[in-house]
Amino acid sequence: MYDNPTSRDFLTLLPLTLTLEDHAVTEKISLLPKRLSTEDAPSGSEPSVGDFTYYSPWGNLAIFYKDFGYSNRLIKLGKIVSGTEKLAGINGDFPVKIEKIN
Template identity: 35%
Template sequence: MRATPIRIAIGDRVLSASLSDNPTARSLVDQLPMTTAFEDYSGQEVIGTPPTPLTMAGMPSGADPEVGDIGYYAPSGVVVLYYADVGYFPGIARIGRIEGDLSAIKGWSGSVRVTIERAD
């Protein structure tokens, strides 16, 4: 298997992204399309809860995501879209990457409905 192209729809903005070929990303692909509320967390990322928790089987115990990464934070069970550097944390799995402009996920107040779906 290779990376899975996805679309992240936030209102009238659509971001192109891809999910990696790893167990956690594949467990998210199995739940797509997904529409859920995301909200800003600490001015660094936006987070949303998938319908069911993603697997962490076979994944490293933590990661240092980069700006533009898509991650999963297992202790809280949330999908994370990173727009700032957060450093290494145990329980993070890097599962994908957003391409291009990240302004659509910055500066949120309250919750925003986000749809993630396959693009292929």
């Protein structure tokens, strides 16, 4: 996780169980239970494979399994370092549990 206000706000929600769905054959997304802080956020970002992000216009989490172009108001929360290639092969909605580990 990156050290920014949006990431810190996301961490306060954990543990969290969400249902991920595919979006644009590029990312898995899910609405969050509340909107996150966008304090000091950049105007947007260009996501790549493994980026763990927050799309502020919709209030959703987005995990990218393919590179994508610049998106306004997309905030990077962190980076998944392995396993994102498996996301591309999952069809349909599926539950995930996100929790902190030490």
